[in-house]
Amino acid sequence: MKIILKPIVFLCIALLTLDSCKSTSVISTPIEAIDNIPLKVSELTEDELKVWGHLDLAKDTIPGMSLDKAYNDIIKNKKGETTIVAVIDTGIDIDHEDLNEVIWTNQGEIPNNGKDDDQNGYVDDIHGWNFLGDAYEEQLEYVRLLASGDTANPRYKEAQAEYEQEYQKNLNLKTQFEQIYQVIKNADEEISKHLGKKIYTKEEVDAIVPKTQAMSQSVYMVQQTFAFGVESVTEALEAIKSDLNELNKTLNYNLNKDFNGRTTGDDVNNIADTNYGNNNVKPTGEGETHGTHVAGIIAAQRDNNIGAKGVANNVKIMSLRVVSNGDEYDKDVALAIRYAADNGAKVVNMSFGKYYSPHSEWVRDAIVYAAKKDVLLVTGAGNESLDLDIKSNFPNDQINNGPEISDNYLSVGALNPKYGAEMVADYSNYGKINVDVFAPGSNIYSTFPNNNYESISGTSMACPGVAGVAALIRSQYPHLTASQVKHIIMSSGLTLTTKVIVGGNSNEVKPLNELSKSGKIVNAYNALIMASKQ
Numbered sequence: 001m002k003i004i005l006k007p008i009v010f011l012c013i014a015l016l017t018l019d020s021c022k023s024t025s026v027i028s029t030p031i032e033a034i035d036n037i038p039l040k041v042s043e044l045t046e047d048e049l050k051v052w053g054h055l056d057l058a059k060d061t062i063p064g065m066s067l068d069k070a071y072n073d074i075i076k077n078k079k080g081e082t083t084i085v086a087v088i089d090t091g092i093d094i095d096h097e098d099l100n101e102v103i104w105t106n107q108g109e110i111p112n113n114g115k116d117d118d119q120n121g122y123v124d125d126i127h128g129w130n131f132l133g134d135a136y137e138e139q140l141e142y143v144r145l146l147a148s149g150d151t152a153n154p155r156y157k158e159a160q161a162e163y164e165q166e167y168q169k170n171l172n173l174k175t176q177f178e179q180i181y182q183v184i185k186n187a188d189e190e191i192s193k194h195l196g197k198k199i200y201t202k203e204e205v206d207a208i209v210p211k212t213q214a215m216s217q218s219v220y221m222v223q224q225t226f227a228f229g230v231e232s233v234t235e236a237l238e239a240i241k242s243d244l245n246e247l248n249k250t251l252n253y254n255l256n257k258d259f260n261g262r263t264t265g266d267d268v269n270n271i272a273d274t275n276y277g278n279n280n281v282k283p284t285g286e287g288e289t290h291g292t293h294v295a296g297i298i299a300a301q302r303d304n305n306i307g308a309k310g311v312a313n314n315v316k317i318m319s320l321r322v323v324s325n326g327d328e329y330d331k332d333v334a335l336a337i338r339y340a341a342d343n344g345a346k347v348v349n350m351s352f353g354k355y356y357s358p359h360s361e362w363v364r365d366a367i368v369y370a371a372k373k374d375v376l377l378v379t380g381a382g383n384e385s386l387d388l389d390i391k392s393n394f395p396n397d398q399i400n401n402g403p404e405i406s407d408n409y410l411s412v413g414a415l416n417p418k419y420g421a422e423m424v425a426d427y428s429n430y431g432k433i434n435v436d437v438f439a440p441g442s443n444i445y446s447t448f449p450n451n452n453y454e455s456i457s458g459t460s461m462a463c464p465g466v467a468g469v470a471a472l473i474r475s476q477y478p479h480l481t482a483s484q485v486k487h488i489i490m491s492s493g494l495t496l497t498t499k500v501i502v503g504g505n506s507n508e509v510k511p512l513n514e515l516s517k518s519g520k521i522v523n524a525y526n527a528l529i530m531a532s533k534q
Contacts, residue, residue: 044417049455051309052417053440053465056525057494063419064440065465066525067311070472074528079314080475085298085467086128086318086340086348088333089291090136091283093449094127094319096292098300098307103127104316106343120342124279128319129339131264131277131332136284137253138261138326141356147257155356167255174247181240184225187218188233199234202226254326261324268329271362281319289448290323293456294351296447297464298471307453308446311468311524314475318345323352330359333395337366341373346474346482349467350379350395351460357394364405367397371406376474376482378467380441380459381413381429385503388431401433407483410470410490413516414441414462419498423512426504428459430515436490438515439465439522469524477531484534492527493520 044052044062055064084104094103106126108118116123139147142159150156191205192198194215205223210216222233230236253259262268266276283292295317300310320336322328333350340348348370357363370377382393388411389401397409413435414428425442429435441462445455466489473485480488495513502508502515513519 049417049443050445053444054309054311057419057521061419062417063415063423063521064417065311065469065521066523067469070525070528071313074525074532075313075472075476078476080472081314081478083312083315083347083471083475083478084318084343084345085312085315085471086320086336086345087291087295087298087464088320088322088336088340088348088350089294089352090288090323091130091281091321092291092295092317092319093283093447094281096296096447096449097451098304098447098453099292099295099317101301101304102299102310102315102317104318120339121274122277122279122339125343126279128279128281128321129277129336130280130321131329131336132321132324133264133277134284135261135263136288136325137249137259138324139256139259140254141327141354141358143255143257144327145356145358147260159356163255163257167251170247170250170255174244174251177240177244177247181237181244183221184233184237184240187221187225188237190215190218191222191233199232249325261326262329266331268331269359271331271334271359274335281321283449286449287325289454290351290460291319291321292449293444293446293454294349294460294464295319296453297444297461298349298468300447307451311465312471312475315468315471318343327354327356328352330357330362330394334359334362334366337363337370337377341366341370341375345375347467347471348375348377349464350377351458351463353380353382353393353395355391355393360394360396363395364397364399367395367409368406371408371482374408374482376408376410376470376485378410378412378463378470380463381411381431381435383414383427383458383460384429385427385505386429387503388429388434390431393429393434396434398434408486410436410466410486412436412441412459412462412466412522413438414457414459415439415521416442421499421501421509423496423498424500424502424515425457425459426501427457428462428503430502432514432517435516436486437466437493437518437520437522438462438512441465466522469522469527472524473527473531476528477534480531480534485531488527488530488534489522490518490520492530493518493523494526495520 052062053064054067055062056066056069057063110117111126122129145159208219225236264276267273296308299315299317300308302309302313322332322336397404414425415438416425439462442457443455444461448454470485497511499509500512502510
């Protein structure tokens, strides 16, 4: 699943350009009034932005999930039953100050005795399982296909064409970023020398009266850099270096046909070969942050007065390390789903996806297996601005837009913190058949490793918001099945006919209710009311 580009990427590109010259009666806001809500004119405050996904559309004119309203009016002090949520993702910082009290512990296992005490096939799986071993960098799936040399594969030519386009695009970006980095660095050095200081303000630059063409160009370039909201040119240079590092990883690992990141020694084409991985579910390096952020959206402690607040108040997070800095393996995904279902999870969060899947049948079989175990699976729709009714992504719960293989699967698109035409995130995938609901996904504040917190964007962030709502329902109303919870979430949302920009293309505008199967945005308050009546 594509990572959402940081604003500095657009700064670089812009500077390059400049330099070159079911409906229900329990809806909290009447449907007939919902689309008459006035647009919020003022910008969200920093505090509002950190919790916007929990706010209420009618009260706050922000398309949140009415979670605060649900806690204040419905849940109050009711804890409910503890619900296990499996997070299939990168490693999770299980020692984080906002997560350490909500991490699942396998009571059937004696820690670190080197034995499979509960006989579940995994030795010392105290908090989950790491299917990746020590690896993190990986190829993309279509690059693996090319590396296999299987020219008889019906998607080989498609993969070859995509590879050539993506490799060249990333190589060009790297060259451009290197150029703009050097241009800004040179300008920064000249301004610093002129002012006699390394750190300077925009106002000090604006006050410079250039006496040479070179100084004029340096002033112009630094002014343009400041115009993108950075506090210093040093900050911009560091951000560009970070993005260059990511581009190098893409070229050296994701798109490198000669690279093999698998270190576990198993046969990825044999689903029966399960004796691999280890019990270390933590991140392996500084850049592995995704799983920790996702876990925090679901379950960061709500009552400790620090950091973030998760959606669900009584859950335990089971960590299943499957997602690399590349594409996940179908085998790992299938086995992780089965692990979650066998070890007590009632909700599984899957904030990942890809467009090639050589063993998609293994994952579909696991989805059906989870359905038999009454487990609800929630996944992000993807971040490529695509109509998934036209372009298939994986995992999914159908084949070629056919009938669903089970009734325990939700696909989630992403919303921005702004009611109106720009409400749907420009990166979010959509689809009347293959996306079920939309939920807050942009600028979501949550946990990062080492007791840090950050706001990031993606359907990867919308997905755990919905998984958290599902866990909240299953905690408060444990008699409800996975299928019932799925349909409650889909049916109880707010139906908005607001016309929105689709895929970031201002020339393509559709009513929001045409972009998903339910046509709704998730609403925790309504969902809990509906659940109470089942």
